[in-house]
Amino acid sequence: MIEKNYPIPNRNKEMGQQVYEYINTLAKPLGSLGRLEEIAIELAEMKNEAFPSVSPAGILVFAADHGITEEGVSAYPQVVTKEMVHNFLDGGAGINVFGRQIDSYINIIDIGVANDIEHTSLINRKIRYGTANFYREDAMTRQEAERAIEVGYEQGSEMIKKGAQCLILGEMGIGNTTASSAILAVLSNSDVATLVGSGTGISQEILIHKTKVIKQSLQKRKPNPHDPIDIIVKVGGLEIAGMAGAMLAAATNRVPILIDGFICTVAALLAKEISPNAFDYMVATHQSVEPGHRIALNLLGRKPILDLDLRLGEGTGAAITFPILQSATLMLKEMASFDSAGISKKS
Ligand SMILES: O=C(O)c1ccc[n+]([C@@H]2O[C@H](COP(=O)([O-])O)[C@@H](O)[C@H]2O)c1
Numbered sequence: 001m002i003e004k005n006y007p008i009p010n011r012n013k014e015m016g017q018q019v020y021e022y023i024n025t026l027a028k029p030l031g032s033l034g035r036l037e038e039i040a041i042e043l044a045e046m047k048n049e050a051f052p053s054v055s056p057a058g059i060l061v062f063a064a065d066h067g068i069t070e071e072g073v074s075a076y077p078q079v080v081t082k083e084m085v086h087n088f089l090d091g092g093a094g095i096n097v098f099g100r101q102i103d104s105y106i107n108i109i110d111i112g113v114a115n116d117i118e119h120t121s122l123i124n125r126k127i128r129y130g131t132a133n134f135y136r137e138d139a140m141t142r143q144e145a146e147r148a149i150e151v152g153y154e155q156g157s158e159m160i161k162k163g164a165q166c167l168i169l170g171e172m173g174i175g176n177t178t179a180s181s182a183i184l185a186v187l188s189n190s191d192v193a194t195l196v197g198s199g200t201g202i203s204q205e206i207l208i209h210k211t212k213v214i215k216q217s218l219q220k221r222k223p224n225p226h227d228p229i230d231i232i233v234k235v236g237g238l239e240i241a242g243m244a245g246a247m248l249a250a251a252t253n254r255v256p257i258l259i260d261g262f263i264c265t266v267a268a269l270l271a272k273e274i275s276p277n278a279f280d281y282m283v284a285t286h287q288s289v290e291p292g293h294r295i296a297l298n299l300l301g302r303k304p305i306l307d308l309d310l311r312l313g314e315g316t317g318a319a320i321t322f323p324i325l326q327s328a329t330l331m332l333k334e335m336a337s338f339d340s341a342g343i344s345k346k347s
């Protein structure tokens with residue numbers, strides 16, 4: 001069913017144990033840096049390094065359109081995807097601001113926007129001009145779904161070659177909460193109504209309509225819950241598949257994956273379905289307002305670090321959380337020990 005195997009190494013638990021013991025020598029009450037200590041251990045296990053670094057981060061924003069927008073499921077018109085890509089390229093979007101704040105690399109990738117975009121900084125890897133309307137037909141072909149994962153893998157690998165020490169995956173795609181909700185309903189085998197949300201901000205009336213559209217689409221398309229590629233083919237999104245591919249590249253290279261909001265977490269679930277080991281490299285950064293995000297994170301098995309009522313996407317929540325990961329690595333690198341600082345130990 002899955003044509004490609006990804007050689008993802010296991011996290012090094014022995015390294016984790018070593019770092020745990022080292023943290024206990026630092027000049028602070030035992031365990032007093034709480035989850036920061038857990039994060040430091042996890043990063044050390046992922047990178048197989050006692051003093052891991054997450055700087056610089058590499059941000060990849062995958063942009064694509066969704067044919068399902070024809071059914072009136074978003075608060076904004078499809079053309080906003082293209083307009084926001086221009087905004088990313090001009091440096092004015094939320095992710096640009098937070099990306100600059102953390103001195104990251106940032107690449108904007110057109111993996112399936114419905115319009116042509118001319119810009120020297122744009123990475124044009126367009127697979128098709130938006131997905132098909134999955135209420136009426138499959139979103140894409142199997143070849144396109146596999147290609148989207150491959151493009152993501154290539155983009156992730158390139159960013160890592162450039163020197164990124166962790167990847168932040170972001171997305172832009174009007175209508176992609178509808179695709180993500182459909183994917184999550186299949187993967188979690190739950191009722192659509194329990195996980196669907198207002199995305200960019202639709203009314204209660206449109207939310208009921210969106211729920212119906214997803215339910216009926218799933219009845220018609222019948223995605224195979226055991227075949228992640230088939231789920232992408234039937235109800236997926238090109239940017240969602242691209243993010244999953246980039247996550248597989250990160251995991252293959254022992255690079256931590258900073259998972260953003262609802263759409264990104266659904267991509268993480270797909271990556272985990274494709275290659276379960278990828279899970280070892282995933283850090284859930286924040287809890288989005290979108291109701292399906294809680295379900296997606298539970299299914300993934302990761303606890304988010306922040307809860308700031310965000311629902312923007314683009315990778316913004318992950319970029320905002322990045323300094324916390326950086327704090328964990330600096331704790332390891334720079335804190336003095338009881339011995340070096342001449343501090344008396346616990347009596
Ligand atoms: O990341 C999230 O949790 C999130 C939650 C709601 C909306 N979004 C963003 O909003 C867009 C999709 O919303 P919609 O209503 O058009 O499906 C898409 O561009 C996402 O980046 C993102």
Ligand SMILES: Cc1cc2nc[nH]c2cc1C
Nearest residue numbers: 076080084200312313314
């Ligand atoms: C303006 C705008 C910016 C976005 N960024 C991610 N999704 C978005 C949706 C809209 C509508």
